[in-house]
Amino acid sequence: MQSDRGSFAGKGRTGTGEPNMLKYKGKPAKRLFDLSDGVYLRTGNVSKCALPVQEGIERFVRKWRRGDACWPAYEAAFEGAVRTFANLINAPAGSVCTLENTSMGISMAAQLIAPPPGSNVVVDDLTHPSNILPWSTRADVEVRYATSADGAVDPQAIAELVDERTAAVDVCHVSMAIGFRHDLDALAELAHAAGAYLVVDAAQSAGLVPIDVQASGVDFLACPSFKWLHGTLGAGFLYVKPGLSTLGPPPIPGWMAARDPQNFAIRDIMLHEDARRLQRGVNNGVGLVAVEEGMNMLMEVGPDRIWRHVSDLATQLHDGLVELGLAVRSPGNAAERAGIVTVAVEDTREAVVNLYHEGIHPGPYIPGELRLDIAFYHDREDIERTLAAFKKAVVNKRQRTGAARR
Secondary structure (H helix, E strand, C coil): CCCCCCCCCCCCECCCCCECCCEECCEEHHHHCCCCCCEECCCCCCCCCCHHHHHHHHHHHHHHCCCHHHHHHHHHHHHHHHHHHHHHCCCCCCCEEEECCHHHHHHHHHHHHCCCCCCEEEEECCCCHHHCHHHHCCCCCEEEEECCECCECCHHHHHCCCCCCEEEEEEECECCCCCCECCHHHHHHHHHHCCCEEEEECCCCCCCCCCCHHHHCCCEEEEECCCCCCCCCCCEEEEECCCCCCCCCCCCCCHHHECCCCCCCHHHCCECCCHHHHCCCCCCHHHHHHHHHHHHHHHHHCHHHHHHHHHHHHHHHHHHHHHCCCCECCCCCHHHCCCEEEEECCCHHHHHHHHHHCCEECECCCCCEEEEECCCCCCHHHHHHHHHHHHHHHHHHHHHHHHHHC
16 A cells, blocks of 8 residues: 555545555556556546456457457447446436547537527537537537636636527537536536537546436537547447437438348338437447447446546645646636646646656647646556656756756
């Protein structure tokens, strides 16, 4: 067990009483990953491949080497991935379909909503381009931007832009830039009060932040598998609230949308009446195998336990960076954060190189900032090592440079 250092109470435990290091089937979760290169803080970009995920892919590939002997494994992975993701976000049966990525999901939601000319869609200035383009490329639809302040977006700033012509409110549940976390319940309430839909990009939350689509009232939710769900590239999910899948025809109709895809009587094709009508053709088999194994791993560790653990570590990292005198861009309020902590640096490239030499691997996605993504396998020692590296490679470096200039 790690020694008790830092501000958290309880030897070897975080402030909430959770173990310092989470376990998977009785063994430290760290053993699931190749962490030989140091502290990997880029899960929000691409998660490292966990051992159970690798083993699942290898089993599938061995069957694939025998040709269509892989088909039953593909079908099992497809059904298992949809079922497990639905359980993860408390979605009812038939409300989830698979797709390639978040962009596809948001675009399909936009096509189903089909905002008429003269309508508007409200977003915020912390969002991702995937949440802009499906609306901004439509003729005569206005995109309105709510402005963030102090690393957060006040729901009131969104409410002030919503009116009777608003077709949708579209947000990233957690901002990819600074990790701000929206209150989905509040946004659903204000959107529905105006007769609008709530569309959610859960790329930086699904698999980490607790999501209950039924309780919150979310209408559409899309996410990829290669981030916090610990899958791989090229697979993802779209949740559609029951009753909304038939707002319009399937945007990209395919044979897997049929009630009986194996019935090739082409004059009698009947589509599902729920989100399954949005399925297209055969999916990325390796991607579905990977994300099913990734989610099973998360379920084994415990989603609630993971969330408490990562929240505590994010607070430790946030507060430690502030104590070092660094400008932290992420919200100071833990209720508005997730697993991302973003800090400002003077020279992004120099900071990344210096931190790499200390075995710390941050995400340099925006000039002048470094994003630090905390995964469930991290522990307090990782945070302490990260803070020590920032002190040496960023703070002390800045002080030495300043002294040399005087």
